[in-house]
Amino acid sequence: MSREAVLGRVRAALRSAAAVAQPVPAGAAAAVPALPALPDHQVVADPVTLFVERARAVATTVEICATVDDAAVQAAAWLAARGARRVVAWDDPDVATVAVRLAAGGIEVTPPGVASDIVAQADAGLTGAAWGIAESASLVLPADPQRPRLFSLLPPLHVAVLRAGRILPDLPALFEHLQATHPSGLPPAALPSALAFVSGPSRSADIGLVPVQGAHGPMEVAVLVVTR
C-alpha cells in the first residue's frame, strides 16, 4: 500500500520536524503557521485600455469593435487577408453572430463535434472568452461540449470574441468571481474540465534562443473586444 506508506512518511516527517523545532508536550499539537489571507485584486482605472496595450506587447492583434456586427466585419477582413477559408467555431452566443456573417460571406464554418484532424486542417479557430485579464492580457477559455479546447490550439490563427465588460484587472479578480458563489471554499465541480489562460501566440525560444511564434499552437492570436 503505497498510499499509506507515503502518507505515513509525511506524518512521521512532520512529527519529527516539529519535535526538533519546538518540543511540545506529548499529545499537544505543534503550532502550524496560519494560512495567510490573500490580498484583494488591484484597482485598474481602465482595464480595457490596459488589456489592449498589454495584448499588443505580447504580439496579440487586438481591435476594439463597437458592436458584434463590427466584429464580424473585422473577422472577415482578417481571414481574407490570410487567405483563410475554413474556420472551426465555438457554439457560443458571443461567437454566433460572427460565425453566421462569416458563413454568409462564403467561409466554411464548422461547429464543435468534429474529429481533431479536421480541426487541425482548419485555417482558423473562432472562440469566445469567458473573461479577459488586463494585467497579463490573458483570455480565459473554459472547456465544455460547445467549447472544444483544440479550436484555440490547432489552427494557425485563433480569433477570439471578448466582451469588454468581461475584462477583469488581474487574476485575483478572476478567482474572486469564481468564489463569489462558494463562500465556504470552491468545490471541484465549480471548475470546467479545462480552464486555459491564453496570453498571445504559442512561443518558444528553445532553438538557438531565437523567439519563434507558433511553436505548436497558433502563430497568431487576434482578439475582437466588443464594447456593446
Next chain:
Amino acid sequence: MSTEPAIPVRPLAGARPGDMRARLAQALADPMLQTALGRAIPGFRRMRASAVAEVPEWEVLRRLAAHIKDHTLAVLDRYLEQFEAAVRARGGVVHWAADAAEAQRTIIDLLRALGVHQVVKSKSMVTEEIGLNAALEAAGVRVVETDLGEYVLQLAGEAPSHLIAPMIHKPIEAVSELFAVALGAPRYERAEDLNRVARAALRREFLAADAGITGVNFAVAETGTLVIVENEGNARLVTSCPRVHVAVLGIEKLLPRLADLGVFLRLLARSATGQRASVYVSLLTGPRRSGEADGPDELHVVLVDNGRTRLLADPDLREALRCIRCSACLNVCPVFERAGGHAYGSVYAGPIGAVLTPALWGLRPARELPFASTLCGACGEVCPVSIDLPRLLLELRARVVREGLVGRPDRLFARLWTLVMRSPTRLTLFGALGRALQRLAVSEGRIDRLRGPLAGWTAHRAAPPLAAVPFRVRWRARGGRPGRGRP
C-alpha cells in the same frame, strides 16, 4: 564510488558523483557551451529584473508565497488527502509512489493495463528525476518529448541542462545538423524553419498518441486542479489529444486554494522568463466530461515522494520544498553562468539543485554540490518564494564536514587555518612566512601560477598577493587598537 544505499535516481548520463571537478573543467574548456551561456544568461537576468521592477508589491508577494507554502508543508498530509478526494470526486485516479522505482513501476503497469503503446510528454523535471523515459522505453512504450528543447535533446540522446531552457547549451547549428541526420530535413539555418520541421513532426505524434504524460506546476487541494504553465502549447496538446493523461508530481506541489494561484502564477512567470504571464496556463480538473470533444477519458495522478519527506523532516532544510522551479537562482548564479547545468551531474542544477540533490541522492554522493557556490547571496535575493539558499548551502557544507566527507587535505588545511587564526602571534608569524614565500609566485603584481595541490586556486583566476604591510600594522599606525572601534 559511494557506500550509500543505492538510491534509484538516475544521475545524468555519464555523470558520476564525485567527479564534479572534472565536469567543471570540461565545461569551462567548452567554447560552444561558454558562448551559449554567455548569450543566454544575461538576457534571462535582464528580463526578470525588468518584469519584477514593474510589480511594486513584489516583496510582499514573495513573503506571502513563502507563508502559503510553509503552511501547506506543515500540514501536508491533510492537503494531500483533500487533494486526493477532490481528484476522485471529478473522476480522476490518484496513485502514490514512495521512490523513483515505484513511480516507474506504477506508470508502466498503468500504461500496460490501458493498452498504451505511444506516449507524448510535455516537459517535466520530476519525470527526469525518476528516469521515466528510459524505463518506459525498456518496457516497450514509445515516448516522444514534445517541448521543442526536450524533443531536440531526446533526438540527440542528451539531458536537459536548465530548468526552463533545457538546451541552453546547444547552438542552432547543432540543431540543424541533428534534424538533417535524424529527420532527413534540409540543413536549415533559421530557427523559424527548424521550428516548422519540429512542429510538423510533433503534430503527427500528438494526434497518434494513446497517452500524454506531464509534470505539474501547482496542484490545488481544494478543487483537485492540476495547473500546468508553458509557452509552447505542447502541454495543452498533450492533455487534450490522447485518451489518457498521466500527471506526475512531487508531493510538495500542493497549494491549498485555487486563489493562491493569483500569487504564485504572477511570481513564476516573472521570475522564470520575465513574462507578465506565460502564454498558456492550463487549469485541469478531472478528465473530460460527457459530450466534450477533447480532453482525456482517463486522468491518473501520480504523487511522488522520492526523498521529499527527508527534506520535510528536516527543519533546517524544509524550506527547499517551497521551490517552484522557476530557475531564477540558476540565472543569477556566477557558478551556473560559467559551468552550465550538466557540470552539476544532477537533474537539478544551480543553487537549488545543490540543495535538492543531497535529499535525493543522500549527502555522500552529492557532497561536492553545496560547495559549487561563491555564497554571493544573489540566489536568495531573487528566489520568488524567499528560500534562504545561501543559508541552506552553508548548512549542507557544515553537514558534509561533520560527517567526515571532506578529503584529508581539506581537513588538514582547515585545522591549520583555525590554529593560525586563533592567535595574533601565529597570524603575524604566518603572514611574514607567506610574504617571504609568495615572492616565488608573484608576477606582475598577481599570483597566477601556483603549482601542485594549490594549482586549482589560480587555474582560472589570479589571486592578489599579501600586502607588504599588514592591515593590523597600518591600523595601529593610525592609532587604532586591536578589537576596538575607529582610530
